[in-house]
Amino acid sequence: MLDFDFYNPTHIVFGQNRLSQLDTLIPSDAKVMVTFGGQSAKKFGTIDKVKDALKGRTVVEFGGIEPNPKFETLVKATELAKAEGVNFLLAVGGGSVMDGTKFIALANYEDADNYQNLLFHGFAPVPSTQALPLGCVATLPATGSEMNMAGVITFNAQKYPFMSPLVFPKFSFLDPELTLTLPKEQIANGVADAFVHVIEQYLTQPVNAKIQDRLAEGVLKTLIEDGPVTYQNNDDMEARKNFMWSATNALNGSIGSGVPQDWSTHMIGHEMTAVYGIAHGRTLAIILPHLLRERKDKKHAKLLQFAERVWDIQEGTEEEKIDQAIDKTEAFFNSLDIVTNITHYGIDDDGIDQIAANMEKMGLTALSETGDLTIDVVKKILVSAK
Ligand code: NZQ
Numbered sequence: 001m002l003d004f005d006f007y008n009p010t011h012i013v014f015g016q017n018r019l020s021q022l023d024t025l026i027p028s029d030a031k032v033m034v035t036f037g038g039q040s041a042k043k044f045g046t047i048d049k050v051k052d053a054l055k056g057r058t059v060v061e062f063g064g065i066e067p068n069p070k071f072e073t074l075v076k077a078t079e080l081a082k083a084e085g086v087n088f089l090l091a092v093g094g095g096s097v098m099d100g101t102k103f104i105a106l107a108n109y110e111d112a113d114n115y116q117n118l119l120f121h122g123f124a125p126v127p128s129t130q131a132l133p134l135g136c137v138a139t140l141p142a143t144g145s146e147m148n149m150a151g152v153i154t155f156n157a158q159k160y161p162f163m164s165p166l167v168f169p170k171f172s173f174l175d176p177e178l179t180l181t182l183p184k185e186q187i188a189n190g191v192a193d194a195f196v197h198v199i200e201q202y203l204t205q206p207v208n209a210k211i212q213d214r215l216a217e218g219v220l221k222t223l224i225e226d227g228p229v230t231y232q233n234n235d236d237m238e239a240r241k242n243f244m245w246s247a248t249n250a251l252n253g254s255i256g257s258g259v260p261q262d263w264s265t266h267m268i269g270h271e272m273t274a275v276y277g278i279a280h281g282r283t284l285a286i287i288l289p290h291l292l293r294e295r296k297d298k299k300h301a302k303l304l305q306f307a308e309r310v311w312d313i314q315e316g317t318e319e320e321k322i323d324q325a326i327d328k329t330e331a332f333f334n335s336l337d338i339v340t341n342i343t344h345y346g347i348d349d350d351g352i353d354q355i356a357a358n359m360e361k362m363g364l365t366a367l368s369e370t371g372d373l374t375i376d377v378v379k380k381i382l383v384s385a386k
């Protein structure tokens with residue numbers, strides 16, 4: 001196992017109908033800005049429930065944070081927060097709203113001409129020393145943003161990740177009932193996103209990190225078991241609860257501590273979203289099976305472990321087990337009605353070149369846990385995904 005620091009201060013409030021406890025978790029003298037997305041949180045009554053729970057407080061609202069949240073929208077939100085003297089942010093929505101709110105929290109302490117500099121630090125923490133405290137009411141299980149220190153913002157038609165321990169949510173409400181209004185394809189996207197989060201931290205090189213591996217395998221097996229049930233059946237609350245907690249555990253730092261990490265599938269997927277507007281989780285499901293076939297030799301030992309322990313494949317040679325595990329992974333995504341070839345989404349040879357050129361521009365030229373996944377390999381993966 002590699003050395004690591006593990007720090008995660010987020011208080012999780014899990015369960016149905018617990019929003020009435022919201023008030024107790026926000027300082028009584030706080031001026032709160034509630035942030036939300038396009039319309040779902042308003043339309044389905046979540047904002048009303050939140051305002052009800054915060055009765056008696058001064059609440060500022062900022063709606064309209066779009067999927068793949070845009071820098072320009074968040075600048076407007078930041079200006080409002082500053083003008084109103086807000087000192088607590090409450091994100092009500094999916095990953096886009098939670099990520100956008102983390103950005104506002106940091107930008108609040110920057111001059112306007114410095115906002116964009118928050119985005120240029122990649123996976124290194126931004127050098128900020130202050131952020132507004134924030135809490136979340138998560139309405140879409142997928143990104144893990146509700147319990148991590150990351151965000152992804154769209155700036156100049158590119159996706160920029162940022163990190164800061166200052167933006168760990170103080171608390172997050174995970175109420176599976178608030179997810180019942182999700183369109184089916186968002187459940188599929190969420191299952192795929194969470195699954196690939198685990199894979200990016202687990203399917204690398206073995207370092208004998210037994211706890212992390214077994215936690216990762218537990219999350220994957222739960223997603224395989226309960227993801228499709230949640231996708232097919234809105235009434236199965238037990239499956240939905242397990243899916244929701246899986247998504248949080250997939251990216252809250254625990255399974256990624258002390259192990260090599262990959263993130264190539266995410267970097268390719270981000271460009272597919274930036275250029276073609278394909279939903280984040282879906283891009284990952286499209287790319288992953290093709291990437292694994294291309295990187296089979298590099299990931300041999302962990303792929304075999306994945307085959308035996310996650311998919312319970314015990315028969316055949318090592319090669320056969322690995323091939324079967326990758327095929328089963330692809331079939332799993334297909335069972336959620338996610339088509340796993342890029343032609344279906346209108347990505348042709350020119351599109352492949354554009355994705356590759358954008359990645360080069362972003363400096364994403366030495367990806368994977370071994371740093372040898374170059375732009376040529378990205379192109380090869382995309383060609384095999386046609
Ligand atoms: O905008 P509204 O009307 O609210 O609709 C949203 C949106 O259209 C809708 N939705 C959310 N909750 C709903 C609901 N509709 C009905 N009922 C509900 N309960 O779902 C749509 C998608 O929402 P979005 O927040 O964009 O989805 P997701 O949670 O998948 O977040 C994706 C974003 O997270 C980033 C992605 O890059 C992308 O920008 N990521 C963030 C990460 C992190 N912070 O650690 C890691 C991830 O790998 C990912 O990159």
Ligand code: ZN
Pocket residue numbers: 143193197266280
């Ligand atoms: Zn993701």
